Amino acid sequence: MSQPAVAEAVAGGVRCLDFEEIMRRNQAMVYSIAYHFVYDRALAEELAQDVFLQLYRSLDKLDSAEHAAHWLRRVTGHRCIDFVRKRRVEKPVDLDAAPEPAAEPRESDPLLRDRLRRLVASLPEKKRLLIILRYQEEMEPEEIARTLRMPARTVRTQLHRTLALLRDKAGRFLGEGTP
Amino acid sequence: MNRLDDELREALRREEPPEGFAERVLARAAAEPDRQGWWAWLSALFRMPRVRWVAVTAALFLAVLSGLEYQRQQRLLAEGERAKEQVLLALRITANELQQVHHKVQGLNLSR
Numbered sequence: 529m530s531q532p533a534v535a536e537a538v539a540g541g542v543r544c545l546d547f548e549e550i551m552r553r554n555q556a557m558v559y560s561i562a563y564h565f566v567y568d569r570a571l572a573e574e575l576a577q578d579v580f581l582q583l584y585r586s587l588d589k590l591d592s593a594e595h596a597a598h599w600l601r602r603v604t605g606h607r608c609i610d611f612v613r614k615r616r617v618e619k620p621v622d623l624d625a626a627p628e629p630a631a632e633p634r635e636s637d638p639l640l641r642d643r644l645r646r647l648v649a650s651l652p653e654k655k656r657l658l659i660i661l662r663y664q665e666e667m668e669p670e671e672i673a674r675t676l677r678m679p680a681r682t683v684r685t686q687l688h689r690t691l692a693l694l695r696d697k698a699g700r701f702l703g704e705g706t707p
Numbered sequence: 708m709n710r711l712d713d714e715l716r717e718a719l720r721r722e723e724p725p726e727g728f729a730e731r732v733l734a735r736a737a738a739e740p741d742r743q744g745w746w747a748w749l750s751a752l753f754r755m756p757r758v759r760w761v762a763v764t765a766a767l768f769l770a771v772l773s774g775l776e777y778q779r780q781q782r783l784l785a786e787g788e789r790a791k792e793q794v795l796l797a798l799r800i801t802a803n804e805l806q807q808v809h810h811k812v813q814g815l816n817l818s819r
Contacts, residue, residue, distance in 0.1 A: 547736065552729055559724035573725060577732050584736045644718040663712075664719040695711050702710055 545587055550596045551580050557597070557665070558604050564660045565608040567649035575611060579604050601665065602675050609653040640701060647697055655690040662687060 558579050563572035582603060583596065590596045648659055661672045669687060673680035695702075 548729075548733060551732055555729060555732075556721045556723050559728065560719075560721040563722065564719050569725065573728060576724060576728070577735060580732045581735055581739070584739060640714060641718040644714055648715075648719065659715070660719060663715040664721060666716075691711065694715070698711060698714075702714065 545590060545593065545596060547584055547587055550583070550587075550593060553593070554597055554600050555580075558600055560664055561601070561604045561657075561660055562608055564645065564648060564664060565605075565656060566612065567645055571611075575604070575607055579607055582607075598675060601661065602677075605657045605661070605676065609657065612653055643701055644694075644698060647694060651690060651693075655686055655693075658683060658687050659690055659694070 555576070559572055559576040562575040562579075563569060566572055566575070579600065583600065586599075587596075590599055648656060651659065657676070658672060661667045661675065662669075667675070669683045670680045672678075672687075673683045676683070
């Protein structure tokens with residue numbers, strides 16, 4: 529077989545997970561988590577490739593496509609955190625350097641999106657991951673807690689505090705007053 | 708739902724990776740050394756519930772058999788020891804009797 533298909537079926541009907549199928553189905557998710565985490569497309573691709581290679585090596589430990597997706601979210605998050613800590617790659621928020629969004633920000637303003645992405649990418653690593661899982665993956669705090677193996681209460685508290693921080697920093701260009 | 712939530716959802720929407728990403732991943736995976744081998748085959752085999760049950764049952768059966776065999780060996784050893792003791796006792800009795808006969812014969816020879 530020219531393409532790597534792992535975990536060939538064993539006699540007796542073990543369900544076979546196809547690596548390529550799982551990879552194609554989840555590539556946007558994995559890449560986007562990495563991209564929103566490091567806000568660098570080249571680094572994001574590097575991280576995403578590493579995650580899928582790890583999946584390739586671990587595929588026989590996974591039971592289903594859903595299990596694989598859950599595994600991918602968790603591993604991508606941890607890889608991103610480890611990467612940033614090891615390389616000390618930080619994206620400091622430099623709102624003065626980035627172009628200002630329109631004086632009256634309209635919906636879907638790309639400059640506004642850019643600023644928000646920079647803001648998110650400047651958060652402490654754990655909080656950054658929580659925000660990405662909450663808003664990119666639209667996961668509830670309980671789901672995030674299960675994925676990251678954290679207490680649900682901790683997830684809710686950290687999300688609340690991080691959103692307050694973001695609202696404080698972004699309020700100026702979102703046209704919202706600080707609470 | 709406030710504006711920040713909406714804008715965050717928009718800013719953090721999923722994006723497709725760059726063109727050719729999947730092919731690059733597959734190429735790297737294909738270049739991986741074959742780590743599957745017999746261990747992965749064995750692991751996959753033991754994931755099957757029936758195989759697991761058969762393996763556990765077989766292991767228990769072997770453990771019981773080993774236990775029984777051990778007990779049998781211990782019994783044989785004990786019986787061997789007892790037999791040895793009996794032989795030694797018989798030899799000691801015979802030696803005593805022979806000594807007594809020897810003394811009697813000596814006594815008879817001296818009295819002539």
